[in-house]
Amino acid sequence: MWWRVPRSEFNRCKxxxxxxxxxxxxxxxxEPGILAYVDGVPAxxxxxxxxxxxxxxxxxxxxxxxxxxxxxxIVCFFVAPRFRGQGLTVPLIEAAVAHAVARGARxxxxxxxEPHGKMPAAFAxxxxxxxxxxxxxxEVERRSPTRPIMRRTVKGHRR
Numbered sequence: 389m390w391w392r393v394p395r396s397e398f399n400r401c402k403x404x405x406x407x408x409x410x411x412x413x414x415x416x417x418x419e420p421g422i423l424a425y426v427d428g429v430p431a432x433x434x435x436x437x438x439x440x441x442x443x444x445x446x447x448x449x450x451x452x453x454x455x456x457x458x459x460x461x462i463v464c465f466f467v468a469p470r471f472r473g474q475g476l477t478v479p480l481i482e483a484a485v486a487h488a489v490a491r492g493a494r495x496x497x498x499x500x501x502e503p504h505g506k507m508p509a510a511f512a513x514x515x516x517x518x519x520x521x522x523x524x525x526x527e528v529e530r531r532s533p534t535r536p537i538m539r540r541t542v543k544g545h546r547r
Contacts, residue, residue, distance in 0.1 A: 422487050424480050431471040435464045436484040439497065450532045451499045459497040459539070460488035464513050477515065481523040489542055498525060498538045 421435040
């Protein structure tokens with residue numbers, strides 16, 4: 389819910405209230421992201437949706453829109469601790485792109501971190517730039533040393 393509501397609301401609703409809000413989105417037929425399973429066990433989550441559904445992203449100066457192209461945005465990940473370090477993030481990104489494309493996306497955008505040195509997993513919740521590069525994304529803008537804006541354009545679509 390970090391990107392979906394104003395910061396004050398997110399902070400006021402930390403924990404159970406934000407979880408209920410996310411459940412309500414799903415039960416209303418919205419698809420705020422995808423789940424990935426390993427051997428039938430839920431292992432990973434990736435939030436992906438049209439950028440317009442993410443008002444906190446729209447308010448960000450560092451991650452402001454690059455242009456007026458309609459984009460879908462990959463904004464966060466969660467990988468269960470036992471599945472970390474197994475190279476599963478790139479396939480999850482690929483699945484998020486496929487999910488967005490199946491719903492009409494032509495450009496998928498991401499806002500990963502590009503750390504200088506080792507970074508604890510808890511701080512990499514928007515993904516690492518290296519994983520997005522491996523999934524075919526290219527940097528299109530950088531307004532902060534550690535926060536590139538990256539895109540992957542679907543074949544046959546130029547902008």
